[in-house]
Amino acid sequence: MPDQTRFKGPAMNAVILKPRVGYCDIDDRLVFLDVDRDRYLMIAPELEMAVRDLVAGRVLDAKGLETLAATGLFISSHAAAGSSHPFSGIRAARALCDRAEVTSDKLAFGAHYVAAFLCLAFFHLVARYCPLRMKIFLATSLARSGEKALLPSKIPVLLAAFHSASLVFPRKDRCLADALALHAYLALSRLRTTLVFGVQLGPFQAHCWVQHEDVVLGQDIETVRAFHPVLALP
Template identity: 30%
Template sequence: FSAKASLMLPSWVSSCEIDGQVVFLDVLANRYSRLEKEAASALGRGDVDSLQPSLRRLIEDRHWLNSNAEGARSSCCAITRPAREHSAEFDMRSPSGRQIASAFRSLASARFTIALRGFDELLWWVQRNNTIAQTEGPPASNRSGLISAFEYVERFAIRRDRCLLRSIGLQHLLAQNGYESTLVFGVRLHPFEAHCWLQDDDLILNDTIEMVGPFEPIRAVR
């Protein structure tokens, strides 16, 4: 399956359906919205007149139906359903001192970037990191060692619930060492919650299937 922009909606808006409702992610506004399926279908058709006035105002304010609106710098990609966990399939090697130092630098870079950039700019930065990874040549460091190094740093410097910081930091570390990865965002309802994690194809790099399973993917960046 894949997360994609809804019919008639711009590329910076992604959606997914959960329990008869449709959740939207607007990366320019950095906001999630939720609609009943009937209203979402009307929106997808461009039938704005049938929507409630408050919803029409929201759509107009966010320029969802304005084809001339300035677009996002980032773009979404197809999402592969996660089926494997890195921690279950690969030996988690003891990280070297150099890898740990690199992990600390990537974490600092991620903190700085999250603090200073808007959400769309942050996602564009992730894509730029992957572009850099493509030009790095053969990876100079074992990926399992890098992941172990970042997990070591996490224990001292990041709360476990800081999924965006954890994922952005690890993505930067991997890219700096020649490894691409996909940043995936998911949502669930009752209560509403958003989560993100890193994947490489169907392999989860920094989480577990048990943890990400309840979340319906809504957008991915690579």
């Protein structure tokens, strides 16, 4: 997903979403994720109307644009062109879970297990003390080593090793740490993936998962489909 979503406004006075901010539309309400502030939030209905006007290409006056900028979710920009779609990541269509049989190559599986364990240990035990922005930076900084390719035949073994290693760690409230660890682990295995954040309302819940193109890795598709994607990071 691009770092910035741009909205059409007056030629010399437009606003764009800040980097590392995403949003989605759930039951006619807008839900934002601001990574830098480490929070999900909603805005007043009148501000939502302003956002929808901008998405539709309707022009707001300078005061309206300044009001949006005051939320801390938008920044001014002289560039008025660009996509205004709230989520430009690829929607999940299927899943590849981590229930694969252990490979007969025990040495290779052991190496994958150690790598998975180290990634999990880092994000469960060390990165818990970091703000969300730093956690994401640590996980995504490895993504540049990944290859953007079709799923390799070894991916079930990688996921099986990751699943085995994950059993050592606490099972409660673990989706973020697991997703960050899986994202980093697969990057080390030279597979480029996308980190996706999603939300649902009534009651509010947030979730995080890893995708390769339209394939969810390590989770059931039914779990992921219950959430509206709000932000995707490479």
